[in-house]
Amino acid sequence: MGALSNLRVLDLTQVLAGPYCTMLLADMGADVVKxxxxxxxxxxxxxxxxxxxxAEAYGGYFQSVNRGKRSLELDFGDEDDREDFLSLVETADVVVENxxxxxxxxYDLGYETLAERNPALVYSSIRGFGDPRTGETHRQGQPSFDLIAQALGGVMEITGQADGPPTKVGPGIGDLFTATLNCVGILAAINHRERTGEGQYVDTGMYDAMISLTERAIYQHSYTGEAPTRRGNAHPTLFPYDAFETADGHAVIAAFGTNHWTELCAAMDRDDLAADYPTAADRLEHREPLRAEIADWAARRTTEELVDALEGRVPAAPVQTTDDIFDDPHVHTRGMLVAVDQPGADADVEIAGxxxxxxxTPPDPRGRAPLLDEHREEVLGERAETAADD
Incomplete structure (x- = not known):
């Protein structure tokens, strides 16, 4: 029994942002009907x-963010399907759409229509530019994807090497961060309903979420009057806080605190640097020559040697590939790789936990993603049973 096992969620979402949000709810026990x-x-x-x-029912993209859900195929242009959906809304706790x-x-299925059927309903939307109900702008109605959100929200402008072009962050953070915030909003609305009996509309826009994510750039601009831009793997106000090339790869070192700086200098056998640059301000002012000193030291060691020299003394880590992640016992102990069945492949696959x-009430991915319309009889049968009980 998960923490949200008392909740029924009608998930109208597709692609990534919405499905990731409802996946989080499903992992925490909610009955999510896709x-x-x-x-x-x-x-x-x-x-x-x-x-x-x-032969396979779906690919890894769908499997990863739709595990543990039930599937029902409906055509909102069909009157009978529309009525089936409305009957499900009457006993649902949450509706999510993107x-x-x-x-x-x-389709006359907006929030106001559904709230008439179920005043306690929490209706949640994830859109590129939010919903007019919470602040109308000229951008609403425009299509958006992760790339658009990262570009508009300033993420690309501050990502990449200083002499390179604006760069998208690898994972789809425009979708995933927005989805996570939306999940928080849903749970807050559920808590409000528990206290008052009132449902409400929850709206999370991807552009808005990226502004929240780039909070550092926002306050830097406000404080300095200058627009931050790309700095590679470095940090604008902390040093050393960067990636360094080793003899066989890359490692990161975060030794901006004086205690860690002193330990780093000792590991490098350069106590003179600790004495000459004792404060954070000193190190920031002389960051370029100091970075060169650390880079020279790192280049003469393998990644493993560098991390071993600093482990327990200075925050440092190898830059890992997914091969490394799959081999890391920490990842397995923490349950961050989950095996699920891949229909049509006669094999299990692993997805992120x-x-x-x-x-x-530990969250637990509850099996594979559903086949299309796999749970029609089950879900609509439950609706009929509920009506009979009433």
Whole structure:
């Protein structure tokens, strides 16, 4: 029994942001019914596959963020399907969708309509630019993806090497961070409902979320009047806090505190640097020559040698590949790789686990992602049973 096992969530989302949000809820025990449009989520057919794309029900993209959900295929353009959905809304706790603003209203299934059926409903949307209900702008209705959000929100401008172009962060943070914030908003709304009995609308925009994520750039601009830009792996106000090339790879060192700086200098056999640059301000002022000293020391060691020399004394780590992650016993002990069945492949695959750990109700990915419309009879049958009980 997960912490949210009392909640029923109707998940109308697709691709990444919405499904990741509802995946978090499912991992924490919520009954998440993935209501899919005819043909299913757009990313069901996205690679990679284990072996045979024709034989396998879906690829890794869909599997990763839809585990532990139930699937029901509905066409909102069909009156019977629309009524089926509305009947499910009557006993649902949460509805989540990530369509463009106005899409649900075209089917007369917007928040106001659903709230009439269920005043305690928490209705949540994830959109590129938010919803007019919480602040109307000219951008609403425009399509958006992770790349758009990262570009507009300043993430790309401060990511990459100083002499290189603006660079997208590898993971889809425009989707994932927005989804996580949306999950927080849903849980806050559920808490409010527990106290008052009132449902409400929860709105999280991707552009807004990226502004929140780049908080450092925002306050830097406000304090200095200058627009921050790319600094590679360095930090604008902390030193050393950077990646360094080793004889066989790269490692990161975060020794901006005086205690860690002293330990780093001792490991380098350069106590003179500790004496000559005793304060954080000294080190920031002379960061370029000091970085060269550390880089020279790092280049003459393997990554393992560097980390071993600093481990327990200075925050340092290797820059790992996913091969390294799969080999790391820490990752396995923490349950961060989860095996699930891959339908059509006669094999298990591993997906990322849930980083939220709880002692009494630990989140637990509950099996593979669903086949399209796999749970129709189950879900609609439960609705009929509920109506009979009433």
């Amino acid at each position: 209501v899919e449009r005819p043909g299913g989520d757009l990313i069901r057919s996205n690679p990679p596959f284990v072996d045979d794309a024709e 369509y463009r603003a106005g899409t649900m209203e075209k 849930n980083p939220i750990k709880m002692t009494e």
